[in-house]
Amino acid sequence: MRPPRPKEGVGRKETGGPGRQTGAMNGQGNEGAGAAVTRLVADYVVPCDTDGRVIPAGAVDIGADGRIVAVGPAADLPPGPEVRRVGGLLLPGLVNAHAHTPMTLIRSVGDGLPLDRWLKEAVWPLEGRMTPDDGHVGMLLGSAEMLLAGVTTSCEMYLFEAEVVAAAASTGARLVITPGVISALIPNGNVEPRIDEITEFHRTHHRPDQRITVGFAPHSIYDLTPAQCGEIAARAQAVGALFHIHLEETRSEREQVLAAHGASATQLLADHGALEGPVLGAHGVWLDDTDRRLLGEAGAAVAHCPQSNLKLGSGIAPVADLLAAGVTVGVGTDGPASNDDLDLWEELRLAPLLARGAGHDPEAMAAPAALTLATSRAARALALPDVGHLTAGTWADVVRVDLDVPAFAPLRPENLLTQLVFAGSSRFVTDVWVAGRPVVADRRLTTVDLRAVMAEGQRRADRLAGV
Numbered sequence: 051m052r053p054p055r056p057k058e059g060v061g062r063k064e065t066g067g068p069g070r071q072t073g074a075m076n077g078q079g080n081e082g083a084g085a086a087v088t089r090l091v092a093d094y095v096v097p098c099d100t101d102g103r104v105i106p107a108g109a110v111d112i113g114a115d116g117r118i119v120a121v122g123p124a125a126d127l128p129p130g131p132e133v134r135r136v137g138g139l140l141l142p143g144l145v146n147a148h149a150h151t152p153m154t155l156i157r158s159v160g161d162g163l164p165l166d167r168w169l170k171e172a173v174w175p176l177e178g179r180m181t182p183d184d185g186h187v188g189m190l191l192g193s194a195e196m197l198l199a200g201v202t203t204s205c206e207m208y209l210f211e212a213e214v215v216a217a218a219a220s221t222g223a224r225l226v227i228t229p230g231v232i233s234a235l236i237p238n239g240n241v242e243p244r245i246d247e248i249t250e251f252h253r254t255h256h257r258p259d260q261r262i263t264v265g266f267a268p269h270s271i272y273d274l275t276p277a278q279c280g281e282i283a284a285r286a287q288a289v290g291a292l293f294h295i296h297l298e299e300t301r302s303e304r305e306q307v308l309a310a311h312g313a314s315a316t317q318l319l320a321d322h323g324a325l326e327g328p329v330l331g332a333h334g335v336w337l338d339d340t341d342r343r344l345l346g347e348a349g350a351a352v353a354h355c356p357q358s359n360l361k362l363g364s365g366i367a368p369v370a371d372l373l374a375a376g377v378t379v380g381v382g383t384d385g386p387a388s389n390d391d392l393d394l395w396e397e398l399r400l401a402p403l404l405a406r407g408a409g410h411d412p413e414a415m416a417a418p419a420a421l422t423l424a425t426s427r428a429a430r431a432l433a434l435p436d437v438g439h440l441t442a443g444t445w446a447d448v449v450r451v452d453l454d455v456p457a458f459a460p461l462r463p464e465n466l467l468t469q470l471v472f473a474g475s476s477r478f479v480t481d482v483w484v485a486g487r488p489v490v491a492d493r494r495l496t497t498v499d500l501r502a503v504m505a506e507g508q509r510r511a512d513r514l515a516g517v
């Protein structure tokens with residue numbers, strides 16, 4: 051199956067298309083060697099390179115190639131760059147470690163159903179009617195929602211991979227696209243054609259310098275077979291790509307896999323060689339000690355999706371235990387049918403609250419560590435080493451947070467990260483840069499026409515719902 055390319059220009063602004071720009075900042079002069087670098091000067095810079103570092107009166111220098119040149123106290127950086135005083139707080143763009151963003155078109159369906167019935171009775175019948183163009187518009191809509199919230203990268207498990215890539219190219223977001231493999235698409239049990247298709251897609255679309263990386267995403271062990279998952283993993287490993295799979299989301303799923311195979315999903319993945327490359331397991335709610343040890347020893351990652359897990363009644367992932375076992379953890383929203391938005395600030399806050407509440411331990415996850423679950427740790431979970439922290443040489447994916455709001459008043463520098471994690475919100479995000487390019491300026495998208503995208507999304511959602 052090769053879906054047709056989407057119609058160009060859905061929601062595209064007349065100006066500000068997806069092409070790369072020569073300067074880091076729109077509307078800024080770039081004459082002379084010094085002007086090739088733009089310096090953003092803020093009240094605080096939170097680099098997320100090491101837990102807890104805060105730079106008062108800090109600056110981020112952004113080169114014309116979209117990468118960070120330097121980060122530090124503004125007074126300590128060398129003169130030369132064009133200076134833009136933005137105030138507020140700068141932090142890395144947030145990284146959504148697990149999403150099915152085109153599901154914006156079926157946002158909030160099936161509320162109150164357990165996962166298996168929710169999928170079979172509410173989600174899959176509607177998704178089965180989605181066209182590639184629906185996937186494109188759904189991704190445009192969700193990508194716009196994420197950028198406005200300061201979420202600059204998302205890891206997508208979905209079909210319609212060409213359309214998902216085209217949509218992210220339009221909005222200017224960074225994307226990890228992991229095309230899905232589901233049993234419904236391989237009725238004869240032969241996964242090879244789909245694996246070949248994804249391998250070819252990786253060859254033609256894996257372009258980290260253009261914000262796109264490509265992985266492989268078997269839906270789950272319970273939907274496919276362990277052997278099929280092993281086959282897919284081998285092909286992902288052959289090209290060094292991320293292997294992304296739903297893992298231990300519900301208790302019934304765990305019991306079903308144990309009954310069918312006599313081993314846990316994680317053990318089965320290990321037995322089939324699937325943990326030998328970069329691995330991202332989504333959810334991990336029901337992982338036991340042995341599973342956690344296997345994942346930690348393999349250097350694997352888990353996407354923690356607390357809000358989706360709570361809404362579907364799946365449980366609370368043992369994040370503190372996962373981190374203690376050496377597993378890399380990033381937070382994710384999951385799809386907007388089970389969340390029901392793509393506001394990663396909510397997962398960023400829920401992760402430490404749940405770790406502390408469920409563990410009866412107020413020290414279970416400190417605020418600085420919680421922040422990394424949505425930034426540097428999440429990027430590491432996606433095998434993106436030069437994203438998620440503000441460090442010289444990394445991509446200039448930067449978010450400005452307004453601190454001049456009641457929720458941050460009074461502001462105590464010694465409490466800044468606690469305030470950011472527990473009082474921070476997408477509402478306070480004013481400006482967003484991806485690879486140095488401003489994609490949100492003064493709370494408005496610069497790349498796509500949001501009203502047009504929302505209107506198109508509404509039309510398509512109505513059609514899917516049979517209205």
Ligand SMILES: [Zn+2]
Nearest residue numbers: 296332384385
């Ligand atoms: Zn999912």
